[in-house]
Amino acid sequence: MCRWLAYSGTPILLDNILYKPAHSLIDQSLHSRLGVETTNGDGFGIGWYTPDGSTGTPAVVRDVGPAWNNRNLREIAQHIRSPLFFAHIRASTGTAVQQTNCHPFRHGRWMWMHNGAIAGFHTLRRELCLAVEPSLYPDIEGSTDSEVMFFLALTFGLDEDPPGAVARMAGLVERTGHAHGIAAPLQMTVAVTDGSVTWAFRYASGGTARSLYYSTKVDSLRALHPDLTFLQEVSDETRLVVSEPLGDLPGAWNEVPEHHxxxxxxxxxxxxPFAPAPV
Incomplete structure (x- = not known):
């Protein structure tokens, strides 16, 4: 379906994360090991916050071509330094390959990206969109289930209670899907941030949820691998959350449990723990 990563910590060139690791996100766009599809070439996007936080809102760049041969992405990655950024490579689940359908999605200071799908979205779309706050609805630009999920979370209180808002979004999707006879309506790993805190969710209504991993604490990795220069250059607060590990460094990656x-x-x-909640 898709692959994504969320970085938070010491301001770093995007290139160091997007291209340099052995199994980088760019490598995953051609050779995903844990995704439903090996190739994720239906567009990409990156979103980042400035190191001093002066703009308040993230910059977002998205394109419909594959990430592996995009010269503009390579150029940007070698010159932008950020303390918090999202990156996403897309494999469409049926909606159009167009710029407005590429992740991450942005609204105000918020960014959102998703891997997975709402089963039967073509059937459920109208009902789900009608649940979006009317003042927010005009800001939906694309046609994906992922963006509708984002705007439902905004509707259900993302500003005040991000975990609760995502739980209520998931609850509505499941209730609507079940009403249409869909046994397992929701499959998702989701990352959402307000520019200072990042939340990452792994959930499926049925079956196994899509893969999701987080990086081991930097101080523990330094003890395991004192020879790695990179670990000496980043703070103890530096973290990565990824759809699949960026390499095979022993002790570096931990699987997020399902429904967490x-x-x-x-x-x-x-x-x-995470569970859908009634609206």
């Missing part, structure tokens, strides 16, 4: 979500923020990371 993680919170990444300075000094207060957490891993907690």
């Amino acid at each position: 979500y993680g919170v990444v923020r300075p000094g207060a990371d957490a891993l907690l």
Whole structure:
């Protein structure tokens, strides 16, 4: 379906994460190991916040071509340094390959990206869109289930309670799907951020949820691999959440349990159970 990563920590050139690891996100666009599709070539996107936070909102660049041969992406990655960024490579589940359908999606200070699908979205789309707050609805630009999920979360209180808003979004999707006879309506790994805290969710209504991993704490990795220069250059607060590991470094990656979500923020990371909630 898709592959994505979320980085938070010491400001770093995007190139160091997008291209340099042995199994980087760019490599995954051609050679995914854990995704439903090996190739993810239906567009890509990156979104980032400035190191000083002066703009308040993230910059987002998206394109419909594959990430592996995009010269503009390579150029941007070698010159942009950010303390928090999202990157996503897309494999469409049926909606059009167009720029407005590429992730991450942005609204105000928020960014959102998704891997997975709403089963039967063509049938459920109208009902789900009618549940979006009317003042938010005009800002939906594309035709994906992922963007509708984002705007439902915004409708259900993303500004005040991100985990609760995502749980209520998932609850509505499941209730609507079940009403149409769909046994397992929702499959998702989702990352969402307000520019300071990142939340990452792994959930499926049925079957196995899509893969999701988080990086081991930097101080523990330094003890395991004292020879790696990169680990000496980043803070203890630096974290990555990824659809699949960026390499085979022993001890570097941990699987997010199914039906859980993680919170990444300075000094207060957490891993907690997740379940859909009634609206």
